Amino acid sequence: MQLLHFKKQLKKHKKSFTSERKQIFLLAQKMQHFSAQELFEALKEKSKISRMSVFRTVQLFEQIGVLRKVITNSNAVRYELNTEENHHEHMQCSVCGQIIEFPDNSLHNQLEKIAEKHDFKIQEHSLFLRGLCKKCNH
Numbered sequence: 001m002q003l004l005h006f007k008k009q010l011k012k013h014k015k016s017f018t019s020e021r022k023q024i025f026l027l028a029q030k031m032q033h034f035s036a037q038e039l040f041e042a043l044k045e046k047s048k049i050s051r052m053s054v055f056r057t058v059q060l061f062e063q064i065g066v067l068r069k070v071i072t073n074s075n076a077v078r079y080e081l082n083t084e085e086n087h088h089e090h091m092q093c094s095v096c097g098q099i100i101e102f103p104d105n106s107l108h109n110q111l112e113k114i115a116e117k118h119d120f121k122i123q124e125h126s127l128f129l130r131g132l133c134k135k136c137n138h
């Protein structure tokens with residue numbers, strides 16, 4: 001997601017484009033699969049932003065579709081920018097915790113077919129695999 005799209009998204013939901021929101025967005029662009037806490041840690045060195053407002057902003061971003069939750073089985077909720085152009089799913093190693101992304105183009109078609117059989121319209125989906133990565137499997 002580009003900055004321009006981000007601005008549009010805010011406008012669409014009648015939210016203003018503040019410097020705090022911009023800061024958080026730009027940081028989210030650079031990080032992958034981050035938690036709100038990690039965002040806060042990265043920000044607090046350069047700005048006076050409070051933990052509370054980082055958490056609130058992350059929540060807002062999720063509501064307006066700027067961020068999406070990365071579903072993992074662990075308690076830590078992680079997020080990533082919602083990039084329609086680059087839809088992918090995740091698998092996580094249960095030993096080292098590394099998260100691996102994989103594209104799901106062909107899976108997506110499969111899911112559409114399954115849903116169709118049930119006369120079901122998919123609005124969103126996410127797939128999460130847990131297992132052992134190459135390194136930890138040896």
Ligand SMILES: [Zn+2]
Nearest residue numbers: 093096133136
């Ligand atoms: Zn591993």
Ligand SMILES: [Zn+2]
Nearest residue numbers: 080088090101
């Ligand atoms: Zn991802």
